[in-house]
Amino acid sequence: MPDESPAVWLVLMKGFPATGKSELAYALARRLRWPLVDKDDIKDVILSCPDSNQLSYEAMWNVAGRQLRLGVSVIVDSPLTYPVAFTTATALAERYGARVLVVETQLEERLWQQRLEERDASASTHKIASWQDMQNMLAAYDGCWRYPIPDAMHMPVDASLPVMELMERVLSRLGHPERHPTHTP
Numbered sequence: 001m002p003d004e005s006p007a008v009w010l011v012l013m014k015g016f017p018a019t020g021k022s023e024l025a026y027a028l029a030r031r032l033r034w035p036l037v038d039k040d041d042i043k044d045v046i047l048s049c050p051d052s053n054q055l056s057y058e059a060m061w062n063v064a065g066r067q068l069r070l071g072v073s074v075i076v077d078s079p080l081t082y083p084v085a086f087t088t089a090t091a092l093a094e095r096y097g098a099r100v101l102v103v104e105t106q107l108e109e110r111l112w113q114q115r116l117e118e119r120d121a122s123a124s125t126h127k128i129a130s131w132q133d134m135q136n137m138l139a140a141y142d143g144c145w146r147y148p149i150p151d152a153m154h155m156p157v158d159a160s161l162p163v164m165e166l167m168e169r170v171l172s173r174l175g176h177p178e179r180h181p182t183h184t185p
Helices: 021-032 039-046 052-069 083-096 109-117 131-141 163-174
Strands: 009-014 036-038 074-077 099-106 154-158
Touching (some): 021 074, 039 074, 052 083, 083 099, 099 163
16 A cells, blocks of 8 residues: 655755744744744854854754654745755764755845845844845855756745745645645635
């Protein structure tokens, strides 16, 4: 008899600051009732530690791996800028038999800049809140975020669309049966 259990998913949010990835991640986690592991939540706590960025990624992957090991689907919220992050995630998924979906939030530059500059700069000491700082970071990244992701695992989304619409699209891609919980047949 074939295995009837639902797929275990590792949903990876990918995108630059202020492109809507966290808002979409939170909406998905609430709807699906899946754990959400946000790198910034970890970094907020360990910011004063040496190598806090690297440590926050290590902790994030450790927590996500534990969920997958338990057979629980999980959403990971991070920029996923470097190819090593994608490699780490896919190795975790393979180790625990999970499927991977990278949801990449994208915005037209003018709207992205507007959203970035509207962020509350006092909300976090490590989050970028100016367009100039973002441009400096992009220059430092030197295009590393443009690594290949197999089409079967990649879902770019136009984050200018309403979050509810984006969420429905992601749920459809996941093949999740509760795409329309407020609508009864």
